[in-house]
Amino acid sequence: MAAANLTSQTLRLPTPTSLSLSSKLPLSSFSLPLPSHRRRSLVVFVSADAKPTVLVAEKLGEAGLTLLKDFANVDCSYNLSPEELCTKISLCDALVVRSGTKVSREVFESSGGRLKVVGRAGVGIDNVDLAAATEHGCLVVNAPTANTVAAAEHGIALLASMARNVAQADASIKAGKWLRNKYVGVSLVGKTLAVLGFGKVGTEVARRAKGLGMNVIAHDPYAPADRARAIGVELVSFDDAIATADFISLHMPLTPATSKMLNDETFAKMKKGVRIVNVARGGVIDEDALVRALDSGIVAQAALDVFTVEPPPKDSKLVLHELVTATPHLGASTMEAQEGVAIEIAEAVVGALKGELAATAVNAPMVPSEVLTELKPFVVLAEKLGRLAVQLVAGGSGVKSVKVTYASARAPDDLDTRLLRAMITKGLIEPISSVFVNLVNADFTAKQRGIRITEERVILDGSPENPLEFIQVQIANVESRFASAISDSGDVTVEGRVKDGVPHLTKVGSFEVDVSLEGSIILCSQVDQPGMIGKVGSILGEENVNVSFMSVGRIAPRKQAVMAIGVDEQPRKESLKRIGDIPAIEEFVFLKL
Ligand SMILES: NC(=O)C1=CN([C@@H]2O[C@H](COP(=O)(O)OP(=O)(O)OC[C@H]3O[C@@H](n4cnc5c(N)ncnc54)[C@H](O)[C@@H]3O)[C@@H](O)[C@H]2O)C=CC1
Numbered sequence: 039m040a041a042a043n044l045t046s047q048t049l050r051l052p053t054p055t056s057l058s059l060s061s062k063l064p065l066s067s068f069s070l071p072l073p074s075h076r077r078r079s080l081v082v083f084v085s086a087d088a089k090p091t092v093l094v095a096e097k098l099g100e101a102g103l104t105l106l107k108d109f110a111n112v113d114c115s116y117n118l119s120p121e122e123l124c125t126k127i128s129l130c131d132a133l134v135v136r137s138g139t140k141v142s143r144e145v146f147e148s149s150g151g152r153l154k155v156v157g158r159a160g161v162g163i164d165n166v167d168l169a170a171a172t173e174h175g176c177l178v179v180n181a182p183t184a185n186t187v188a189a190a191e192h193g194i195a196l197l198a199s200m201a202r203n204v205a206q207a208d209a210s211i212k213a214g215k216w217l218r219n220k221y222v223g224v225s226l227v228g229k230t231l232a233v234l235g236f237g238k239v240g241t242e243v244a245r246r247a248k249g250l251g252m253n254v255i256a257h258d259p260y261a262p263a264d265r266a267r268a269i270g271v272e273l274v275s276f277d278d279a280i281a282t283a284d285f286i287s288l289h290m291p292l293t294p295a296t297s298k299m300l301n302d303e304t305f306a307k308m309k310k311g312v313r314i315v316n317v318a319r320g321g322v323i324d325e326d327a328l329v330r331a332l333d334s335g336i337v338a339q340a341a342l343d344v345f346t347v348e349p350p351p352k353d354s355k356l357v358l359h360e361l362v363t364a365t366p367h368l369g370a371s372t373m374e375a376q377e378g379v380a381i382e383i384a385e386a387v388v389g390a391l392k393g394e395l396a397a398t399a400v401n402a403p404m405v406p407s408e409v410l411t412e413l414k415p416f417v418v419l420a421e422k423l424g425r426l427a428v429q430l431v432a433g434g435s436g437v438k439s440v441k442v443t444y445a446s447a448r449a450p451d452d453l454d455t456r457l458l459r460a461m462i463t464k465g466l467i468e469p470i471s472s473v474f475v476n477l478v479n480a481d482f483t484a485k486q487r488g489i490r491i492t493e494e495r496v497i498l499d500g501s502p503e504n505p506l507e508f509i510q511v512q513i514a515n516v517e518s519r520f521a522s523a524i525s526d527s528g529d530v531t532v533e534g535r536v537k538d539g540v541p542h543l544t545k546v547g548s549f550e551v552d553v554s555l556e557g558s559i560i561l562c563s564q565v566d567q568p569g570m571i572g573k574v575g576s577i578l579g580e581e582n583v584n585v586s587f588m589s590v591g592r593i594a595p596r597k598q599a600v601m602a603i604g605v606d607e608q609p610r611k612e613s614l615k616r617i618g619d620i621p622a623i624e625e626f627v628f629l630k631l
């Protein structure tokens with residue numbers, strides 16, 4: 039996830055002797071104990087009571103449909119027009135598509151915030167507007183592995199049938215002809231195949247092509263050379279690949295960087311008579327330039343499964359070209375792949391609707407479940423610290439600059455802070471807006487609201503058993519509703535730790551306190567003196583407000599102090615006024631968690 043407005047740095051400090059170690063919680067799933075009126079999972083926000091509705095907009099294998107139906111109301115509506123999709127989507131929590139449905143910005147806008155998961159039953163997500171999905175807090179998941187072999191096999195099928203003119207010869211014999219001289223082909227053995235895009239499909243194509251006796255080279259700026267070497271493939275530059283190859287097979291995703299990678303200029307650098315296979319995306323080739331290259335003889339033949347516009351126009355020069363073998367985007371269309379993809383996507387969509395973090399998330403960080411289990415109490419702490427900090431800011435002072443400090447005995451690489459940062463952002467933004475923030479849209483929402491979050495790591499000495507010792511949230515350049523919350527650095531500051539699995543507030547401004555972060559909190563500031571706890575406690579008792587925790591932090595005996603009181607119920611306005619009226623109390627604030 040892009041985090042353009044984030045910076046981080048690392049400091050090393052000794053471990054404070056007073057630190058208590060938090061215990062690990064045994065957790066089977068990831069649902070956060072938020073207040074019941076806003077009980078939401080981290081990733082998606084589907085009401086626990088109602089069965090979610092999943093719109094399946096393209097044909098999906100039966101096994102996947104069964105999995106979806108076990109959990110949700112499933113509406114299978116194929117061939118919807120863009121307008122029909124926009125109308126239906128406002129009634130759906132999840133949408134499942136293949137490559138034939140454009141999930142545009144209008145779809146997210148039309149959903150009215152209800153659409154929380156888009157499942158792409160396949161690999162390529164170029165038909166989904168990922169930026170719009172992220173802006174709308176909608177998780178996008180795909181099924182990245184189940185159709186790899188099918189796509190690779192189709193690539194090999196196209197390669198071999200193109201080389202031997204199978205499709206053209208078949209059409210000719212069916213037209214009553216017997217043209218043995220016209221359809222003399224070329225051999226594959228000993229020829230050089232350049233695989234462009236050495237990912238899952240590209241690797242499987244390379245492996246199979248080697249089995250056919252081809253010399254395989256590959257170009258992929260991001261692929262590790264040792265993975266290529268392991269199957270006897272040499273990684274080369276793009277120019278070397280296209281200049282050397284007798285056959286070129288395309289396997290990169292369609293992105294702004296790969297769009298029209300094959301164009302007049304690059305065709306001109308190819309070996310005359312090269313043959314091209316495309317089972318990736320039509321848009322990686324400039325199709326008009328390919329027609330020109332076929333006509334001029336630079337490209338001897340092309341075998342295409344994918345097109346810039348699908349289906350291509352009936353009079354497409356490319357499809358009708360006699361040197362072109364074409365199939366209607368069949369790469370993933372085997373019985374086995376479709377069953378596998380359907381199961382893979384149904385599991386991902388159901389998991390996401392249940393609030394689990396998806397392993398195949400495209401627009402959110404993937405957090406392994408063991409990391410989640412360990413981080414869970416800190417995730418709760420992070421959100422609550424964000425909530426407390428923002429409520430301490432006086433109205434009118436805009437939150438623009440937030441510094442988060444994570445203190446841990448672990449090495450920086452061992453602590454993934456994306457989840458914590460997202461939850462702090464959620465805590466900071468939700469109390470002051472109507473926006474729901476989740477892991478998908480947290481960084482985007484912060485950036486959009488002009489909030490710059492900087493992260494700092496403090497590396498503690500000592501046992502790295504726990505992921506974190508404390509988290510501190512500081513909001514700079516703001517006034518506070520509670521002056522004592524301003525620390526020596528001039529920032530609104532709150533700090534918390536996890537104790538026995540429960541998040542605690544342990545610092546407000548420069549005052550050390552200790553109150554568990556359950557229910558709500560009253561903070562009072564006064565000059566330390568006997569009887570204060572009793573006075574406040576008895577007012578709350580008379581008002582039938584249950585106190586869960588009380589703690590006083592002070593500079594020194596009988597000097598300035600902050601009293602933190604955890605309460606289970608929200609006190610009435612009058613009760614709070616009575617507390618404020620206690621003569622020794624200089625200021626007080628009620629904070630909802
Ligand atoms: N025709 C069909 O039915 C199917 C098509 N596909 C398409 O095949 C493509 C590859 O799929 P997978 O191998 O599963 O994805 P993948 O993500 O495993 O591999 C893609 C590879 O392309 C590389 N790449 C990115 N930019 C590149 C560039 N500028 N030049 C060269 N390589 C670049 C990446 O580093 C990555 O290794 C995708 O576009 C996908 O949509 C996949 C399955 C079926």
Ligand SMILES: O=C(O)C(=O)COP(=O)(O)O
Nearest residue numbers: 136137159160161162370
């Ligand atoms: O998985 C991919 O990227 C594909 O291109 C397969 O597309 P499909 O699901 O068959 O429409």
